[in-house]
Amino acid sequence: MAITRFKALELAQSRATAVVKIPTEKVSDYYGNMTFNDEVMRSLLSPEAYLKITTAINTGSKIDRDAADEVAAAMKSWAISKGATHYTHWFQPLTGTTAEKHDSFFDIDLSTGKAVEKFKGSALVQQEPDASSFPNGGIRSTFEARGYTGWDPSSPAFIMENAAGTATLCIPSVFVSYTGEALDYKTPLLKSIELIDKAATAVVKEYFNRDVTKVVPTVGIEQEYFLVDEALYNARPDLMMAGRTVFGHAPAKGQQLEDHYFGSIPTRVNAFMVDFEIEALKLGMPVRTRHNEVAPAQFEVAPTFEEANLACDHNALLMDLMSKVAVKHKLKVLFHEKPFAGINGSGKHNNWALGTDTGVNLLGPSSKPKENLRFLTFFVNVVKAVHDNADLLRASIASSGNEHRLGANEAPPAIVSVFLGSTMNNVLDDLENMKDIEEFQLEKGDNVYLKLGINKIPSLILDNTDRNRTSPFAFTGNKFEFRAVGSSANSAAPMTILNTIVANQLILFRKEVDAILEKGVKKELAIMDVLKRYAKESKKIRFEGNGYSDEWVEEAEKRGLSNMKTTPEALLVYTRPESIELFTKYGIYSKEEMHARYEIELENYIKKIQIESRVVGDMAINHIVSTSLKYQTQLVENVKGQKEIGIDPQYFAPTIEMIKKISEYTSKIVLLQNDMTEARKEANNVENLEERAFLYGSKVKGYFEEIRYAVDKLELIIDDDEWPLPKYRELLMIK
Numbered sequence: 021m022a023i024t025r026f027k028a029l030e031l032a033q034s035r036a037t038a039v040v041k042i043p044t045e046k047v048s049d050y051y052g053n054m055t056f057n058d059e060v061m062r063s064l065l066s067p068e069a070y071l072k073i074t075t076a077i078n079t080g081s082k083i084d085r086d087a088a089d090e091v092a093a094a095m096k097s098w099a100i101s102k103g104a105t106h107y108t109h110w111f112q113p114l115t116g117t118t119a120e121k122h123d124s125f126f127d128i129d130l131s132t133g134k135a136v137e138k139f140k141g142s143a144l145v146q147q148e149p150d151a152s153s154f155p156n157g158g159i160r161s162t163f164e165a166r167g168y169t170g171w172d173p174s175s176p177a178f179i180m181e182n183a184a185g186t187a188t189l190c191i192p193s194v195f196v197s198y199t200g201e202a203l204d205y206k207t208p209l210l211k212s213i214e215l216i217d218k219a220a221t222a223v224v225k226e227y228f229n230r231d232v233t234k235v236v237p238t239v240g241i242e243q244e245y246f247l248v249d250e251a252l253y254n255a256r257p258d259l260m261m262a263g264r265t266v267f268g269h270a271p272a273k274g275q276q277l278e279d280h281y282f283g284s285i286p287t288r289v290n291a292f293m294v295d296f297e298i299e300a301l302k303l304g305m306p307v308r309t310r311h312n313e314v315a316p317a318q319f320e321v322a323p324t325f326e327e328a329n330l331a332c333d334h335n336a337l338l339m340d341l342m343s344k345v346a347v348k349h350k351l352k353v354l355f356h357e358k359p360f361a362g363i364n365g366s367g368k369h370n371n372w373a374l375g376t377d378t379g380v381n382l383l384g385p386s387s388k389p390k391e392n393l394r395f396l397t398f399f400v401n402v403v404k405a406v407h408d409n410a411d412l413l414r415a416s417i418a419s420s421g422n423e424h425r426l427g428a429n430e431a432p433p434a435i436v437s438v439f440l441g442s443t444m445n446n447v448l449d450d451l452e453n454m455k456d457i458e459e460f461q462l463e464k465g466d467n468v469y470l471k472l473g474i475n476k477i478p479s480l481i482l483d484n485t486d487r488n489r490t491s492p493f494a495f496t497g498n499k500f501e502f503r504a505v506g507s508s509a510n511s512a513a514p515m516t517i518l519n520t521i522v523a524n525q526l527i528l529f530r531k532e533v534d535a536i537l538e539k540g541v542k543k544e545l546a547i548m549d550v551l552k553r554y555a556k557e558s559k560k561i562r563f564e565g566n567g568y569s570d571e572w573v574e575e576a577e578k579r580g581l582s583n584m585k586t587t588p589e590a591l592l593v594y595t596r597p598e599s600i601e602l603f604t605k606y607g608i609y610s611k612e613e614m615h616a617r618y619e620i621e622l623e624n625y626i627k628k629i630q631i632e633s634r635v636v637g638d639m640a641i642n643h644i645v646s647t648s649l650k651y652q653t654q655l656v657e658n659v660k661g662q663k664e665i666g667i668d669p670q671y672f673a674p675t676i677e678m679i680k681k682i683s684e685y686t687s688k689i690v691l692l693q694n695d696m697t698e699a700r701k702e703a704n705n706v707e708n709l710e711e712r713a714f715l716y717g718s719k720v721k722g723y724f725e726e727i728r729y730a731v732d733k734l735e736l737i738i739d740d741d742e743w744p745l746p747k748y749r750e751l752l753m754i755k
C-alpha cells in the first residue's frame with residue numbers, strides 16, 4: 021500500500037478546525053495598530069520631526085540626520101512596547117519574494133560594558149546586508165557585492181510577530197547596488213509613481229483644475245490562491261518543489277458543475293481566512309472581500325484600493341502573511357498561476373486608477389460635462405498608452421507560471437487588448453466620427469460640451485458597465501483592471517510599466533494639445549481634436565468579444581496584434597531600442613538596469629523549468645514507473661496462475677491487455693525521461709542565455725505533456741491502493 025499517501029489522507033480527513041483568537045475590539049479599533057502610522061508618529065514625535073517626516077512622505081524630500089535620529093528613537097520604543105526585539109529592512113529583491121535580515125536592538129555599550137537597546141537614525145535610514153546572493157543580472161560582481169537597503173518613509177514600518185512569540189520591527193526599504201542601480205521591485209515603482217504624478221498633475225492643472233497639486237496612481241489587488249492540506253502537499257514532491265502538480269488525472273468532478281464559485285466557504289478555510297485577515301488588518305492592509313473562486317479549492321482575497329506603492333507592499337506582505345498563518349491551520353497556500361491542469365488558474369487582478377489630492381478619481385465619469393471631458397481625456401490616453409505599448413505590458417507579466425495560465429481555462433489570452441464596455445465603446449466610436457475642429461470653430465457661442473456629445477456619457481456608467489472576464493485589460497466603470505497579471509507576481513513590476521507608459525502618453529498628449537492651443541483654438545476643442553485622433557489610432561486594441569475564443573486569436577492576427585505565447589519571446593521586448601529609450605528617458609530604469617532585469621527574468625524562467633523537469637523525471641521514474649512495474653508483476657503472476665489452473669484464455673485476455681498497456685506507458689516514460697535529460701544537458705551547454713531559455717521553453721518543456729499523458733493513463737490502471745501520489749480528487753476536495 022502507498023503508505024505516505026494514505027497516511028496523508030487520514031491526517032487530512034481528521035483535521036479539526038483551528039481556533040482563531042478574535043480581537044475583542046471592532047476592526048476600526050485595531051486596524052493598523054501594528055504599524056508606525058500617522059497617529060503614532062503624531063503622538064511620539066516633536067512637531068518639527070513630525071513635519072519633516074510627513075513632508076518626506078508627501079514630497080519624497082530627504083530627512084535630515086537629527087529628524088532621522090528622533091524617528092528612530094520613537095520607532096524603537098514603540099516597537100519594543102509591541103514586543104519587538106529585532107529590526108529589519110524589509111525589501112523586495114528580484115527573487116520575487118520578500119527579504120529580511122533581523123538585527124537585534126540589543127547591543128553592548130562599549131564604554132560601560134553594559135547591555136543596552138540601540139537603534140540610531142543611521143540604522144533606520146540605511147543598512148548594508150550581505151547581499152551577494154541576490155539576483156543582480158550582472159550588475160554586481162561578487163567582489164563588489166555590497167548592496168544597500170534604504171528606508172522608504174512613504175510605507176509605514178510595521179511589526180511582524182515571530183513564531184516564538186517575539187516580534188520584529190520591519191522597515192519597508194528599497195534595495196540598490198553599491199553603484200546605485202536598483203536591485204528590487206520598489207525602486208523603479210517609486211520612480212514611476214513620481215513620473216505619473218508629474219505628468220497627470222500637469223494635464224489636470226493646465227486644462228481642468230488649477231487646485232490639483234498631486235496625482236497618485238491607486239491599485240486594488242485581487243489575490244487568487246489555492247489551498248491544499250499540508251499533509252497532502254508534503255506527499256506531492258511536485259507541489260513542494262515547483263508549486264504546481266506536474267501529473268494528475270482530472271477528477272470525475274472538477275469545476276464542471278460550477279458549484280464552488282461563490283459557494284459556502286468550507287469551515288477550515290473560513291477559519292484560515294478570518295485568521296489571516298485579522299493579522300492583515302492589524303498591519304494596516306484594508307482587506308475586505310473573501311470568496312470561493314471558480315476552481316475547487318481556489319479562493320480569493322481582495323483589499324480596497326490604496327496608493328500604488330502601499331498596495332504593492334501590502335500584497336507582497338499579505339502573501340507572506342498568508343503562508344505563515346496557514347501553518348497553524350495545517351494548510352498550504354499555492355500562489356502558482358496554474359497548480360492544477362484542466363481547471364482554472366489564478367490571477368492577481370490589478371485594479372488601477374488615478375486619484376488627485378482634491379479627492380477626484382480621474383478615471384471616474386461624472387454627470388458634469390466639464391468633468392467628463394477630464395474623464396474622457398484620461399480614459400482615452402490610457403487606451404492609447406496600452407495600444408502603443410501592448411508588448412511592454414505583455415512583457416511585464418511574463419513568467420513561467422503565467423505561461424501555463426494565459427489562454428487556458430478562463431484566464432485572459434496572451435494577446436493584449438482593452439475592453440471598454442458598450443457605453444464607452446460607443447463614446448469612442450462617436451468620438452472618431454466627430455466633426456473636425458475647423459467646423460466647430462465656425463459655430464461659436466454654442467455649448468461646446470453639448471456639441472461635442474460629451475453630455476451623452478451617462479453619469480451612472482458604473483452601474484452600466486458590462487463585465488468581461490475574458491479581457492486582459494478591462495475598464496470596470498471607474499478604473500482599469502489589469503487581469504493578465506499572474507497570481508505569484510510582484511505587482512510592482514506591471515504597475516511600474518503601466519504608470520510609465522501612461523505618464524509618457526500624458527506628456528505627449530499635452531505637447532499635442534498645446535501645439536493646437538498656440539493656433540488660438542478653444543481649449544475644449546483642441547483636447548477633443550487630439551482625443552479623436554487617439555480614438556482612431558488605438559482602435560485595433562479595443563475588443564469587446566470573447567477573449568477565450570479561437571476566433572479572437574484569428575481576428576487579433578488580422579488586426580496585427582501580437583500574440584506572444586512564450587515568456588522568452590515576451591521578455592525580448594525589454595531589449596527593443598524603443599523600450600530602452602522610453603525607460604531611460606524618464607530615468608525609471610537605466611540601460612544596465614533594464615538589461616539586468618531581462619537577464620534575471622530569463623534566468624528565472626530557465627531555472628523554474630529546470631526544477632520542474634527534474635521533478636517530472638524523479639517522480640516519473642521513482643514513483644510512477646516503479647509502482648507500475650510492481651503492479652504489473654502482480655498481474656503477470658495472476659495471469660500465470662489463471663493459465664495454470666486452466667481458466668479459458670478469453671477471460672484473462674483483458675488482463676493481458678492491461679499488462680501490455682503498462683509496458684507501453686512505462687517504457688514510453690523511461691525513454692522520454694532519458695531524452696528530456698539529454699535535452700536539458702544540451703540546453704545547459706548553450707552559452708547564450710536567450711537560446712538556452714528558448715531551448716528550455718520549447719525542447720525541455722516539450723516533454724512534460726507527453727510524459728504526463730502516460731503517467732495520467734497509468735493512474736487509471738494501477739491499483740488505487742498502490743498509487744503513491746495524492747490524486748486530484750483528494751488534493752482538491754478541501755473541507
Ligand SMILES: NC(=O)CC[C@H](N)C(=O)O
Nearest residue numbers: 364365366367430431489
Ligand atoms: N472569476 C474570475 O475572475 C476568474 C479569473 C481567473 N481565475 C484568472 O486566472 O484570472
